[in-house]
Amino acid sequence: MRNYITIKNNETIPFNTIPILKYEEFLETNVSFLKDAHNHCVSYFAFPFQNKLRLICCIANDFKARIKLTSAEIETNAAKVYPSLTACNLNFNMFEREISENFGVKYSDHPWLKPVRYSCSRFDQSASISNYPFYKIDSEELHEVGVGPIHAGVIEPGHFRFICKGEQIQHLEIQLGYQHRGVENLFLLKNNLLQRTLLAESIAGDTTVGHTTAFANLWESLCGYEPPDDLQFVRTLALELERIAIHTGDLSAICADIAYQLGASVFGRLRTPIINFFQNWSGNRLANGLIRAFQNNYSFTTELRDELLKILSAYEPDFEEMSDKLMHNPGSLSRLEKTGVVTFEQAHSIGAVGMTAKASGLNRDIRASHPSLYYRRMDHQPVIKHHGDVYSRTQIRREEIRQSIKYIKSLLKNIPDVESNKRLLLNPKQNSFLISLVEGWRGEICHCAITGENGELIHYKIKDPSFHNWLALALAVRKNEISDFPICNKSFNLSYCGFDL
Amino acid sequence: MIKAIQILRHQGKQFIKDVTKVTLNEPFRGRPVISKIKVDEEALAKICPTNAITVNPVSIDLGKCSFCGECAFQFPAKIKFTSDYKLAANDRKKLIVQEGDDKAIELNSELIRKEIVSFFRGSLKLRQVSAGGDNSAELELNAAGNVNFDMGRFGINFVASPRHADGIVITGPITENMAEPLQICYDAIPSPKIVILCGVDAISGGVFQNSAALNRKFLETHKVDLYVPGNPPHPLTFINGVLELIGKLSRVKR
Numbered sequence A: 001m002r003n004y005i006t007i008k009n010n011e012t013i014p015f016n017t018i019p020i021l022k023y024e025e026f027l028e029t030n031v032s033f034l035k036d037a038h039n040h041c042v043s044y045f046a047f048p049f050q051n052k053l054r055l056i057c058c059i060a061n062d063f064k065a066r067i068k069l070t071s072a073e074i075e076t077n078a079a080k081v082y083p084s085l086t087a088c089n090l091n092f093n094m095f096e097r098e099i100s101e102n103f104g105v106k107y108s109d110h111p112w113l114k115p116v117r118y119s120c121s122r123f124d125q126s127a128s129i130s131n132y133p134f135y136k137i138d139s140e141e142l143h144e145v146g147v148g149p150i151h152a153g154v155i156e157p158g159h160f161r162f163i164c165k166g167e168q169i170q171h172l173e174i175q176l177g178y179q180h181r182g183v184e185n186l187f188l189l190k191n192n193l194l195q196r197t198l199l200a201e202s203i204a205g206d207t208t209v210g211h212t213t214a215f216a217n218l219w220e221s222l223c224g225y226e227p228p229d230d231l232q233f234v235r236t237l238a239l240e241l242e243r244i245a246i247h248t249g250d251l252s253a254i255c256a257d258i259a260y261q262l263g264a265s266v267f268g269r270l271r272t273p274i275i276n277f278f279q280n281w282s283g284n285r286l287a288n289g290l291i292r293a294f295q296n297n298y299s300f301t302t303e304l305r306d307e308l309l310k311i312l313s314a315y316e317p318d319f320e321e322m323s324d325k326l327m328h329n330p331g332s333l334s335r336l337e338k339t340g341v342v343t344f345e346q347a348h349s350i351g352a353v354g355m356t357a358k359a360s361g362l363n364r365d366i367r368a369s370h371p372s373l374y375y376r377r378m379d380h381q382p383v384i385k386h387h388g389d390v391y392s393r394t395q396i397r398r399e400e401i402r403q404s405i406k407y408i409k410s411l412l413k414n415i416p417d418v419e420s421n422k423r424l425l426l427n428p429k430q431n432s433f434l435i436s437l438v439e440g441w442r443g444e445i446c447h448c449a450i451t452g453e454n455g456e457l458i459h460y461k462i463k464d465p466s467f468h469n470w471l472a473l474a475l476a477v478r479k480n481e482i483s484d485f486p487i488c489n490k491s492f493n494l495s496y497c498g499f500d501l
Numbered sequence B: 001m002i003k004a005i006q007i008l009r010h011q012g013k014q015f016i017k018d019v020t021k022v023t024l025n026e027p028f029r030g031r032p033v034i035s036k037i038k039v040d041e042e043a044l045a046k047i048c049p050t051n052a053i054t055v056n057p058v059s060i061d062l063g064k065c066s067f068c069g070e071c072a073f074q075f076p077a078k079i080k081f082t083s084d085y086k087l088a089a090n091d092r093k094k095l096i097v098q099e100g101d102d103k104a105i106e107l108n109s110e111l112i113r114k115e116i117v118s119f120f121r122g123s124l125k126l127r128q129v130s131a132g133g134d135n136s137a138e139l140e141l142n143a144a145g146n147v148n149f150d151m152g153r154f155g156i157n158f159v160a161s162p163r164h165a166d167g168i169v170i171t172g173p174i175t176e177n178m179a180e181p182l183q184i185c186y187d188a189i190p191s192p193k194i195v196i197l198c199g200v201d202a203i204s205g206g207v208f209q210n211s212a213a214l215n216r217k218f219l220e221t222h223k224v225d226l227y228v229p230g231n232p233p234h235p236l237t238f239i240n241g242v243l244e245l246i247g248k249l250s251r252v253k254r
Helices: A024-031 A089-103 A183-190 A193-202 A206-223 A229-257 A263-284 A300-328 A330-336 A343-349 A352-359 A372-379 A390-412 A468-474 A482-492 B001-013 B041-047 B068-072 B114-120 B135-143 B176-188 B200-205 B235-245 B248-251
Strands: A004-009 A039-049 A052-060 A064-077 A143-147 A159-166 A168-175 A432-439 A444-451 A457-461 B032-034 B059-061 B078-082 B096-098 B126-131 B157-160 B167-171 B194-198 B226-228
Touching: A024 A039, A024 A052, A039 A064, A039 A089, A039 A432, A039 A444, A052 A432, A052 A444, A052 B078, A052 B135, A052 B167, A089 A343, A089 A468, A143 B096, A143 B157, A159 A482, A168 A468, A183 A193, A183 A457, A193 B114, A206 A229, A206 A432, A206 A444, A206 B167, A229 A263, A229 A300, A229 A390, A229 A482, A263 A300, A263 A482, A263 B001, A300 A330, A300 A390, A300 B001, A330 A390, A330 A482, A352 A390, A352 A468, A457 A468, A468 A482, B032 B059, B032 B096, B068 B078, B126 B135, B126 B176, B135 B167, B157 B235, B167 B176, B167 B200, B176 B248, B194 B200, B194 B235, B226 B235, B235 B248
Parallel strands: B126 B157, B126 B167, B167 B194, B194 B226
Antiparallel strands: A004 A064, A039 A052, A052 A064, A143 A159, A159 A168, A432 A444, A444 A457, B032 B078, B059 B096
């Protein structure tokens, strides 16, 4: 008999069908899953269930479009020490740190068991964000540089602690948690659908469409509702538009960080018509209000289609001209190439996802591997680069923008009829489990829900791609000059609030 | 070089000539108007996900409103969101839109401290602090300085060091973990200094109201000079609010 169960993206199953293994078997099974190069860990979490702590591990097979689920039960508040999965595979690193921080689980051989975000429901309430245990090296030749939590620009807070030898970074430790608002707890406390949708919109304000789509897909499946074409169309279109908008803004910020004013201004202004289109469609420049479970308040009319086509045809020549100039400008190339390298081996070992993975030659794209919505009908070929440097991550943005424009143009050829303008009140199924994966512009977004005996949420788990990828930034800057840190950081553009929740 | 000049030429003029006179199109959700039509008020108040609606008579608190528009979808005869983006106020009570009101939200000039106009009219440098913000208000504040909105033309900029700043712009509901850094940053700004709350999360906590992870004590001890509603606030909402605060609006109009 198999000791795991296999499900698809957005497939609701009875919670009790997930096999419960002994912890040792659970560890061995999941570690052995990851020996297959097609597998990676999309989520691994714990929650209190029937006076014990239930561990649930979700390993995605990107080749077969299936997710393998296993679970284990461990005692809460026990003095027992467990062997860690991380000691065998670094994919589990952040997940085990989170479990340990929230529930006080002790691991005997976790190499880096430090707090993750100082959440309000953490096990050890005496631990405070101001006493994070930073890694230190005692040497007269080295010095430390601390940056943050408040940074120079209008951006979110986080602390970066560098250990440098002269100008060269030897080590970077990233400490987050300043943005922790208690989103996951609020998902359980707020019991109305609209409140939960607003929470999903504010998990990461730059990925409103991505996170809200993950939530809406999940909620509909949980209520046994198959979204009709018009809902799927709107979500697919909005996801690709968000990708174009944020990638363009990122190119602007990359130019700004290498002091290339022309690129910064041109890409900055090219983003404006795209997000203004969101405003003309849904009333908000960041698409707040656009994605709703069961319904669509803003139907996509033929006037909107014509407007979007006009915007795109004005965007394309200016974008091509500017990005061509950027990519052939020796001054920019010298700053982008071979800066902030993440090797394929590093990306694979830490379980990187999204753009970060794709820039290092690792093919991870939910649109191709676990497609939902219209992506099931597309033959999506992810853009893959191999150098893993800032240049590769810049190239990915440029090529993904072109790809998204192509997808949007083909979507616009066939706008489905409006079916979903009624408000439905459906209730979630009881005692169920499901996982919802969406490829946002940053990478793989994973929402996971478990319901109880009356169909109420008993656990809600959110994972932003940044949860995997912050470590990639820390590895990328090693042996780089500290003056190149801003450009490295910007090339990843990871989310603080999506990580801190 | 020639290529760069060509690119420059192809951009044309991107800046908005008069940021005080832009018209935004529907369905942009700005200042709501509440009619006097009788509806099931309890049901109306219940819809609001952030408890911004109070009844008898019906009013909407823009400091709590997330501008999701749900009330207007379900009670279209009662509530309508206009495209008026000038929402900023310095009096918290002014953010509450009453039944039958259809007038622009303006700053109460008596509440503006004299030194704000005399010190900052020509130049205002702001330090932004994201205290649990979701990066949406931050994106829009950055946009306020881009070539389209070009807030810099009025001498208003964001600066890196609080020592160079004349005031603080807070986004986000103020988390427990950011409470101390926020206070340290505020203390580092030389006086006189102003406090601006930007976005629904900062003004009332928004959808995060009553979360155990927040610590909003900072607001109990510091006077707020400007409230900028929105989720996130539109760059025009922010720019117009600040211009009015520093007494620059009359010059802009001329």
